[in-house]
Amino acid sequence: METASRIRWFRRRAPASRSSAAAVYRFDPADFSPAIRTRLLILQPTPFCNIDCDYCYLPERDSTACMSLATVRCAAERLRADELVGPELTVVWHAGEPLTMPPAFFDDAVAVLREVLGPWCDVTHSIQTNATLIDDEWCELFKRHGIRIGVSVDGPAGLHDAHRRTRTGRGTHERVLRGMARLRAHGIEFHAIAVVTPASFAQADAFYDFFIEQGVSELGCNYDEAEGGYEHSSLAGQEPAHAAFVARLLERSSAGGSPLRVRELALALHLIAQPIPTYRWQGQDWPENAQTLPFALITVAHNGDFSSFSPELLGQPSAEFGNFILGNVATEGYFDSARSERFERLWCAIVRGTRECERSCAHYGFCGGGAPVNKLYENGDLASGETLYCRTMFKRPFDAVLKRLERDHTAFEAVSSGALREPFEQECQ
Numbered sequence: 047m048e049t050a051s052r053i054r055w056f057r058r059r060a061p062a063s064r065s066s067a068a069a070v071y072r073f074d075p076a077d078f079s080p081a082i083r084t085r086l087l088i089l090q091p092t093p094f095c096n097i098d099c100d101y102c103y104l105p106e107r108d109s110t111a112c113m114s115l116a117t118v119r120c121a122a123e124r125l126r127a128d129e130l131v132g133p134e135l136t137v138v139w140h141a142g143e144p145l146t147m148p149p150a151f152f153d154d155a156v157a158v159l160r161e162v163l164g165p166w167c168d169v170t171h172s173i174q175t176n177a178t179l180i181d182d183e184w185c186e187l188f189k190r191h192g193i194r195i196g197v198s199v200d201g202p203a204g205l206h207d208a209h210r211r212t213r214t215g216r217g218t219h220e221r222v223l224r225g226m227a228r229l230r231a232h233g234i235e236f237h238a239i240a241v242v243t244p245a246s247f248a249q250a251d252a253f254y255d256f257f258i259e260q261g262v263s264e265l266g267c268n269y270d271e272a273e274g275g276y277e278h279s280s281l282a283g284q285e286p287a288h289a290a291f292v293a294r295l296l297e298r299s300s301a302g303g304s305p306l307r308v309r310e311l312a313l314a315l316h317l318i319a320q321p322i323p324t325y326r327w328q329g330q331d332w333p334e335n336a337q338t339l340p341f342a343l344i345t346v347a348h349n350g351d352f353s354s355f356s357p358e359l360l361g362q363p364s365a366e367f368g369n370f371i372l373g374n375v376a377t378e379g380y381f382d383s384a385r386s387e388r389f390e391r392l393w394c395a396i397v398r399g400t401r402e403c404e405r406s407c408a409h410y411g412f413c414g415g416g417a418p419v420n421k422l423y424e425n426g427d428l429a430s431g432e433t434l435y436c437r438t439m440f441k442r443p444f445d446a447v448l449k450r451l452e453r454d455h456t457a458f459e460a461v462s463s464g465a466l467r468e469p470f471e472q473e474c475q
């Protein structure tokens with residue numbers, strides 16, 4: 047019954063009418079209730095990647111620069127100094143290929159973070175890897191620290207090797223299979239993130255079966271987003287084919303006994319059961335979307351430069367926003383950086399973009415204003431609304447799930463009874 051009322055509410059919801067195009071917004075953490083806490087700390091141990099996927103947006107993946115333990119310590123101490131530490135924090139080691147760092151770095155970094163943050167919060171570590179370097183030593187380290195592993199793999203060899211290749215042009219699928227075999231041999235559960243393209247849509251069942259065969263329990267379906275130096279997504283003009291792909295994944299994953307959960311569909315189910323919470327900010331509601339809530343998500347580069355909002359923004363060329371670098375953990379705190387004109391420009395644009403979503407989109411109460419980085423690269427403006435990204439990653443899966451729930455409420459019962467876990471939070475290619 048509750049499902050039906052939520053669906054009716056969703057359909058009745060009227061868009062907000064106020065326009066805020068010319069307003070200037072000041073950021074003061076004291077204006078938010080409850081207080082802002084950082085949920086995701088993304089640490090980029092190195093920009094270097096040992097392979098060279100053709101859809102990669104990272105501008106410095108040839109650089110072998112590394113993060114120091116002093117930077118790890120500063121990043122954590124700044125969280126404490128700004129009282130951004132809540133009861134739980136996820137540290138995501140991402141950008142470039144984290145496993146090109148020596149294993150000893152992670153032993154030491156985990157110890158530093160435990161020392162600085164351990165008395166105040168539960169820290170969970172997560173690594174997104176291309177899996178080509180996973181061996182028994184890495185598996186022992188993952189188990190030692192309870193590190194959650196996400197493997198970037200695009201499905202069967204033909205799909206994967208078309209894009210995920212070495213610098214000399216060789217496919218990496220075989221090496222990824224070996225890495226996943228090591229994880230299974232050590233009893234390490236892992237999720238997978240695939241970048242889907244129109245070629246994936248043509249073989250949805252083979253794509254889905256591959257992940258079941260590999261023992262993957264959760265699958266995120268990203269796509270080749272237009273970001274940074276990667277200017278054209280292969281999904282442009284292919285949205286009907288993507289809709290059919292989503293429908294097929296929904297059919298497969300909701301069939302009784304399927305061991306594979308699809309992140310976007312599970313997230314839709316979760317949100318239909320429980321729309322995103324809101325903060326109070328300056329007398330209005332503000333969505334708890336980590337990409338639009340300042341410092342809920344912080345990204346720190348190998349050299350200590352940091353940013354907030356969408357993690358992909360850090361270091362992307364921008365004269366207006368200073369490459370989205372808000373400061374450096376060695377010299378200033380996170381909230382100190384929010385007093386700069388650069389931050390104010392960025393915050394104002396993100397507020398306007400979020401308000402545009404609120405005004406124009408019926409999904410706003412479930413999405414909370416989407417991803418600023420995609421607004422910037424697709425629409426040329428952070429202060430804008432809908433994108434191909436939000437249609438692909440959110441609206442289409444959400445609508446497919448909602449449509450199915452209208453026919454069959456039992457899937458909703460599974461969510462409310464806790465049979466589905468929280469969807470994993472990170473995304474990357």
Ligand code: SF4
Pocket residue numbers: 403404407408409410413414415416417431432433436437440441
């Ligand atoms: S990002 Fe897209 S789905 Fe989300 S609120 Fe804005 S227009 Fe709606």
